Amino acid sequence: MTSLFDPIRVGALDLSSRIFMAPMTRSRADADGVPLDMVAEYYAQRASAGLILSEAIFVSPMAKGYVRTPGLATDAQAAGWRRVVEAVHAAGGRIFAQLYHTGRVALPEFLPGGALPVAPSAIAIKGQNKTDSGPKDFVVPRALETDEIGGVAGEFASAALRAREAGFDGVEIHAASGYLIHQFLDASINQRTDIYGGSVENRARFLLLVADRVAEAVGRDRVGVKLSPRIKFNDVEDPDAEALYPYVARELSGRGLAYLHGAKQGGYEVHQELRPLYKGVYAAGAGFTGETGQALLESGGADVIVYGKPFIANPDLPARLRRKAELAQPDFATVYGGGAKGYVDYPAA
Numbered sequence: 611m612t613s614l615f616d617p618i619r620v621g622a623l624d625l626s627s628r629i630f631m632a633p634m635t636r637s638r639a640d641a642d643g644v645p646l647d648m649v650a651e652y653y654a655q656r657a658s659a660g661l662i663l664s665e666a667i668f669v670s671p672m673a674k675g676y677v678r679t680p681g682l683a684t685d686a687q688a689a690g691w692r693r694v695v696e697a698v699h700a701a702g703g704r705i706f707a708q709l710y711h712t713g714r715v716a717l718p719e720f721l722p723g724g725a726l727p728v729a730p731s732a733i734a735i736k737g738q739n740k741t742d743s744g745p746k747d748f749v750v751p752r753a754l755e756t757d758e759i760g761g762v763a764g765e766f767a768s769a770a771l772r773a774r775e776a777g778f779d780g781v782e783i784h785a786a787s788g789y790l791i792h793q794f795l796d797a798s799i800n801q802r803t804d805i806y807g808g809s810v811e812n813r814a815r816f817l818l819l820v821a822d823r824v825a826e827a828v829g830r831d832r833v834g835v836k837l838s839p840r841i842k843f844n845d846v847e848d849p850d851a852e853a854l855y856p857y858v859a860r861e862l863s864g865r866g867l868a869y870l871h872g873a874k875q876g877g878y879e880v881h882q883e884l885r886p887l888y889k890g891v892y893a894a895g896a897g898f899t900g901e902t903g904q905a906l907l908e909s910g911g912a913d914v915i916v917y918g919k920p921f922i923a924n925p926d927l928p929a930r931l932r933r934k935a936e937l938a939q940p941d942f943a944t945v946y947g948g949g950a951k952g953y954v955d956y957p958a959a
């Protein structure tokens with residue numbers, strides 16, 4: 611019977627357990643997108659995860675979508691991440707960099723020269739993003755020209771190379787949460803009439819191009835992909851999730867990547883739908899406890915369980931799950947930004 615604590619081969623890596631730490635933005639980078647020193651301590655404290663997935667990291671200056679978030683677009687940012695990766699490895703852990711482009715989530719003030727953010731189509735998100743001078747409305751983005759799209763995929767590949775040079779064990783492509791790749795997937799956001807819009811095949815084309823470029827750059831056995839169909843975030847609707855995501859899972863399956871990571875969101879039964887279609891390692895995330903994660907592994911519904919919020923206040927989560935210990939609860943006021951409080955001061959049990 612498979613247990614959370616069984617080792618597993620994931621792509622090029624032999625991992626000590628089937629417990630992954632979910633990617634979580636914690637907004638502790640400087641104004642240049644370099645992770646602060648305490649970021650190394652934070653991830654090293656969580657090195658007992660079978661694999662850490664880093665917070666989302668922007669792949670290029672046009673990809674930054676939030677204040678105090680880190681990048682992998684410059685040498686200084688890569689040097690900051692090298693310190694983080696070295697601390698995780700010294701503590702016996704493994705870590706992938708989660709790579710993203712925020713697309714229409716960005717505000718001009720985060721972008722070079724105050725540029726308009728880019729997206730599949732010129733449709734704004736309803737609502738506001740946070741800035742240091744208060745909340746500001748999302749803007750109508752500029753629709754990418756067809757001949758620009760290959761270049762954006764290339765930015766993912768360049769950032770993936772930089773991640774490997776910094777020592778990351780691999781990368782996760784963030785195709786979830788309503789960021790640029792998800793904006794292409796979602797028929798309610800992508801209104802294009804070229805080969806990147808319209809049919810399921812066309813809307814999946816950008817993700818598959820990114821996956822191919824990144825796999826060419828760093829090897830397919832060091833690349834994972836995260837999907838979150840119908841997540842209630844960034845105006846995602848995914849009106850045809852039942853047609854789109856099985857196609858995406860089959861296409862990714864044929865590419866022999868390290869894993870597929872599904873986060874169950876918005877009432878779409880992502881694990882049940884995708885797991886049988888995906889031939890490689892399937893990592894299931896969102897809302898799991900020790901018991902429900904163990905039960906899904908035992909039923910064969912996933913190979914790996916991904917834990918997010920439980921890792922915030924329980925740096926030694928695997929040991930606590932093993933003992934079935936009570937879990938500490940995070941203070942949500944200190945989740946994003948700020949300093950060491952609520953970040954590196956949660957003790958191991």
Ligand SMILES: Cc1cc2nc3c(=O)[nH]c(=O)nc-3n(C[C@H](O)[C@H](O)[C@H](O)COP(=O)(O)O)c2cc1C
Pocket residue numbers: 632633634635636664665666708784786787836873895896897898916917918919920945
């Ligand atoms: C504070 C916070 C930040 C997050 N940031 C990211 C992120 O950067 N990338 C990502 O793919 N998901 C992000 N997520 C979603 C988590 O990866 C995960 O899918 C979600 O929290 C559900 O899992 P959980 O119930 O175990 O927390 C974030 C979640 C939280 C709570």
